[in-house]
Amino acid sequence: MPGQRLFQSDPPADPSHLPDAVLGNSVKLDVSSFAISNAELEALQKFRSAANYIAAAMIFLKDDVLLERQLTFDDIKPRLLGHWGTCPGLTLVYAHLNRIIRRTDLDSLLVIGPGHGAPAILSCLWLEDSISPFYPSYTRDRAGLTNLIKKFSAPGGFPSHINAETPGCIHEGGELGYALAVAFGAALDNPHLVVTCVVGDGEAETGPTATAWHGYKFIDPVVSGAVLPIVHVNGFKISNRTIYGCMDDKELVALFCGYGYQPRIVKDMANIDKDLAASMEWALGEIARIQKAARSGKPIVKPRWPVIILRTPKGFSGPKELHGEYIEGSYRSHQVPLPNAKTDETELKMLQSWLASYDPQQLFCIGGDKNTPDCAPCPEVLQIVPDNRDKRLGMRKEAYAAYQPLKVPAWATFGVQKRSQASCMKTVGEFLKQVITDNPTRFRIFSPDELESNKLGAVLEVTGRDMQWDVACRAQDGRIIEILSEHTCQGMLQGYTLTGRTGLFPSYEAFLGIVHTMMVQYSKFAKMAFETKWRQDVGSINYIETSTWARQEHNGFSHQNPGFIGAVLNLKPKIARVYLPPDANCWLSTMAHCLRSRNYINLIVGSKQPTSVWLDPEEADRHCIAGASVWKFASVDEGVDPDVVLVGIGTEVTFEVIAAAALLRRQVPDLRVRVVNVTDLMILGPYGSHPHALSDDDFDTLFTVDRSIIINFHGYPLDIKGMVFGRPVVERMVIEGYREEGTTTTPFDMMLCNGTSRYHLAAAAVRAGALFNSKVSCVAHEAASFFMHRAAKDKEYIYVHGHDPDGMFDTPVFEKN
CATH class of the missing domain: 3.40.50.920 (Rossmann fold)
Incomplete structure (x- = not known):
């Protein structure tokens, strides 16, 4: 039945052979075997209603934030910013994660792909009181709620996309496609974590996301955590249908079975909370089963990790229709569903009716009492919020205070003789071999299948590649992630770095430009994180740019492009660093420095071919300290x-x-x-x-x-x-x-x-x-x-x-x- 795993073993090659009960458009979930109490169900619905109310109010209101009178045009913000369409789905997922965490003590991070869903996430953070520890003006009372709603997308407030200022966040919203790879990077070497990643169906159309679905194949269940992807299929982008939204259940199941997952479709809106609660319990049970087998020494060969496909109408619970055209369930709910609410009387009345439908007076303690501040969430709303504050999604220290400095070896012992010929990359490879040995759980190399071509093969003497579907690598805890996708390498490196560890990204020079915009988006996160006082340091993002144009003469013109240097030069100066060490000893000094550094984007450029060694280690160190001589x-x-x-x-x-x-x-x-x-x-x-x-x-x-x-x-x-x-x-x-x-x-x-x-x-x-x-x-x-x-x-x-x-x-x- 649909409430069970789809496959006990590999699925049939032809998806048409799959049972209609699983693949048809009438999928129903039997939730009778799952124990969700009526009290939990009511608490879930109240939490979601409160979160949806706040999210909608954040987009529209600058006054009368709890609808205590009839709205006027003066109550509406002069600029309406934010994306409503994804918010109800995000608050649904957030509520259910809270319930699971409270019930099971789960350790979980939440990575959000739909970047402009900030209203949803901020409303949930405020409800669970994960904002005020970082921002004292956002207390869980009338003043704090007013600040949250009034200042959203206004000067001095939170922006409309999730960024480094958002508690619990490790992924910059705004440019789509990177969330899933970031989630896999966060799970690496964090065996206690389940990283839940919401992937929007618009985002799922991007190349980076399409390749990142393979990320679980690099997750060793013994040493790493897990990623639980939730694909939010609401059918529409900013003004068009999505590809996933045009696929029926059979097609989606066939796609994800082909990727190697166990998919489970959740779409019964009449019983959406029961459906999703049961599905999340199933997914976590599957994750536990895979991990238990691996950690007991009997790993499942090619385990099928769970993925939840969440079908909901876009912008559900919002306005249904305007001027004879559908809003809910269409692209018109994507951003601001009532765009003229400040000037049009009809839209203002619709906004009043929409917000009132959540019944805020029953969700917030207006006036307060001796135990509850004015406008704080009513106790029933908070019944699913984890009691342990450190377990709350906005308070996870992995997201803001987890940096583990590397033990960096004394690089001079790896130095080479002056006036000899040496490959900078081979010399650094010997050094990195020791880095891996000294840091067995907090350093990884993310390489787009060019490690040995780039002459860094020495590291393979002490570690292997991590690819769980390769019989030669399975269960070996390799420190090398090698996949022919620069996007996936970059995303995993970001997630790994932002959760406290340090990584390295070596690449052919000509192809680092593939991740130019990803690097820029990350740099924006890094800049804001650096300026956000409560965020602690993280390791630097480290790029090795080699196989350079000057020695790519054999591969030809297509492999000759040093443009990534200019991309880094355009970043904010306080985080950008570009080094061009002239020989192997200078390379060693520079690499040691970069691995010790924090909060930077480091780009190191050099040759893999043997070249002259001009300076001995002592001279090289002095030269690198000076920067020029x-x-x-x-x-x-x-x-x-x-x-x-x-x-x-x-x-x-x-x-x-x-x-x-x-x-x-x-x-x-x-x-x-x-x-x-x-x-x-x-x-x-x-x-x-x-x-x-x-x-x-x-x-x-x-x-x-x-x-x-x-x-x-x-x-x-x-x-x-x-x-x-x-x-x-x-x-x-x-x-x-x-x-x-x-x-x-x-x-x-x-x-x-x-x-x-x-x-x-x-x-x-x-x-x-x-x-x-x-x-x-x-x-x-x-x-x-x-x-x-x-x-x-x-x-x-x-x-x-x-x-x-x-x-x-x-x-x-x-x-x-």
Whole structure:
């Protein structure tokens, strides 16, 4: 029967073979075996009525918040903001979670996909008194309720979408598709938690959600908690039907069975509370069964986790019809169902009737008594609220106070020999292997199936991949989540980070841009969390950007794109960090710093191929602490009184800077060159523009006050131009970088194509230095012409022979000045 699990084993391949009682449009749930008392049922309905009343009032009212007289136009807000359509479904789920928590002492987080359902969540938080501990002006009385309703979507109040200011929240609302992956990330390494995730049927149309349904396949029931997805199918988006809303029950069941779930449909509106109560008890029973089997050493192979499909009319309990057109059960209830209530008498009367239908005088103690403050919820409304405050959904410490700092190994012990050749990624892989060993339950790597390609395979010596459907990985507690979906990696990383742990996201450089908007949405959450006093620190989000354009010459133009750097540069300066360590030892120092850091978006860019090691560990540490320094070994007279400054920012382009300096030393010995390396990109901005920005004096000391500055940058030149705007040196700068030129070619030809080669730099340097050095001016044109001739001849060689000239990437050797 529909009240039981749909399948005891794998389902038939053809969904048409499934029983009509399960798949047909007349699904009925037999709730006779579930013990929900009449008192619980009445408490659920009263809680939902109170929450729905407050949610609707928040959208419309600025006065008369408990309908103690006839509404007037003056009682209506000047701007009507908020999304009503999803609210009744969200308050329904919230009420039932409260009942389950109170009854079973369940540990649960709630992740909300429909981001603009803030009125529903805030109303429930106020009812369970989970707002006032964080915001004293939102007490559970008349003053607090008035503040909540009047200030909603108004300056100084809560916004219309769920964000970091919302107690219990770990997911930024507004951009859809990420909630489910976030929920799975929160469940990882939290074996006590059931993370309930409401997925809207509009949100379910997004690519990130479609892939995130596979997230349970990365949940080891022994070491991690569970996710209970509730798909809220109310049929409509902002002005159109949803795909799920156009699917019948048989199609939805077939879809979710194909994903590997046990689906259960809840849709009997006449008995919706009994239906959902029974379904949630069933779902939690299935979760407990799967976990018990795994934790007793007899795991179920490919367990089918539960999913609840909740069918309700959109905006149910709201206005039914307006001007001859349906509201409830249509897209017209999506946002503000009575949009002209402030100016139209008919709509104002409908609003009065709608709000009065909840009977607020029976839900709130108007006037109060000796035990209850004025306008507090009546005791009957609160019968399902958990007695244990820490168990309430708005008070879960996992959502705001769970940070566990990593034990970060002493990175210098992993350092490599100066003037050797080493892969930055392989070197860091050895370091991360120790990080995993030292932090067995609070560190994970989220990788889009590129871990070994990106030369981080050393970590697999101490851990495995976590993919419970793979016989080689099942029940191994692997610390590596590897899935070919950048969206899912990002979402799981967010959920993992915001619940107190630390993660790492390595990726091919060209494809980090896939999660650009997800990263930006997370940064907004991080910014608001940082400014919200009651939220404690969280670990930083850490990106490794490798397989860079300069060494993706074999994969071709499609794999060449350093644009993610600019995306991070556009974030709020206090949380954005971009590092381009020039060698393996600097990479170790930077990685250790980022894993210790808190509240930042860290982007670290570097090569996976063997490159020169310029600094020993001690020198690397000092260099990274400074963010930039003069590299005396490559400079003339250790950089004193230069004619020109050569600057490298990035691994491969810094090599070309050093090669250019060596070339100039041989060909134009009278040119005085200073070589500077920048590893912390944020130092370049005008003083005060970023916490790391150099003072004007320090900037001039490093780059001189009047000499030309030739910058070779790993990313797009416009990124540097934007950063230094406001400093008085812009006219003295020549900025080379990725010019959107590439193909399947050789490493050095990529430098030639983009004007970042040693020859381009040397020619620019000799022309600039000639303005200050009369000896150089006599040979500048000849030398620059020779350098560009060499560039042309090397390109010719490459196209004839198919490889770079021998010795092109040997570490340059400098004689003493």
